[in-house]
Amino acid sequence: MLIIGIAGGTGSGKTTVARSVIDRLGSGKVTFISQDNYYKDHSHLSLSERELINYDHPFAFDNELLIEHLKQLKSGSPAQAPVYDFTVHGRSTDKSVELKPNNIVIIEGLHVLSDEKLRELLDIKVFVDTDPDVRILRRVLRDIEERGRTIQSIHNQYLTTVKPMHEAFIEPSKKYADLIIPEGGHNEVGIQLLAILTEKYLSGDRAWGEA
Template sequence: MLIIGIAGGTGSGKTTVACSVIERLGSGKVTFISQDNYYKDYPALSLKEREAINYDHPLAFDNELLIENLIQLKSGRTAHAPVYDFTVHARSAVETVELEPNNIVIIEGLHVLSDEKLREMLDIKVFVDTDPDVRILRRVLRDIEDRGRTIQSIHDQYLRTVKPMHEAFIEPSKKYADIIIPEGGENEVGIQLLTVLTEKYLTGSRTWAKPMADR
């Protein structure tokens, strides 16, 4: 099993890169995991209290569960990821995402490269590097259209947590990347390079030499 991790700032195009690679390889050959599904759950807190949580910090994610799911997949077992509802900042009590073991697993998320234990699970580490002005515009559109946020709430969250956490954790995690793809989904060459590397595994001996240890 080849595990690819794709990290980058909010709105950088991580999901677009992942989906582009999956489309080229064939969806039946790849298991896709979004780190967003693994936000920690706080059912005892009120909605107002949950809204005040710093969701851009690495500790906002339940990486222990994500790693557990990866171990299950590597052993050939089906895993179940949580479903997270961003409109109420809580996990679904009844829904999960079924993850089937596959030759290729792609994980994308803000802090895929920030956590050392999670990094150790990755065979190829990718960082999507996109200009801050492009990223914030994409985030504004996404949060309004998909998550029901107001411009004021997006503005406040960006200055309070998004920008500081990007500078403190996400940008520094770029040093761990084996591949950096500038401008995300707009970078056809970068996406094709990642696809070719993955195809080499699919058509080869089913073995993969791990990249150089974290630099």
């Protein structure tokens, strides 16, 4: 099993890169995991209390559960991933995602490269590097259309947590990347390189991973 981790700032194009690689390889060969679904469960808190949590800090994620699930997949066992509902800042109580063992596992998220124990499980580490202005515009559109957010709440969150956490944790994690893909989903060459590496693994060619 080959595990690929794709990190990068909000709106950088991580999911687009992951989906583009999956389209090239074939969805049946890849298990996709979004780190977003592994936000810690705060169901014991009121909605107003949940809204005060810094969701851009590495500690906002339940990486212990994520690592446990990755180990289950590596051992050949399926896992049940939680589903996070951004409209209520909490895990869904009636939905989950079945993760099946596969030749390739792609996990994408803000802090995929920030956690040392998580990094140790990754065979290929990727950082998607996109201009900050582009990223914030994408985030505004996504949060309004998909997450039911207001412009004011997006503005406040960006200045208080998103930007500071990017500078403190996400940008520094770029140094751990094996491959940096500038401009995310628009970088066809970078996406093709990642797909080629993965295809070599699928074909049984492990020479690229040897010291």
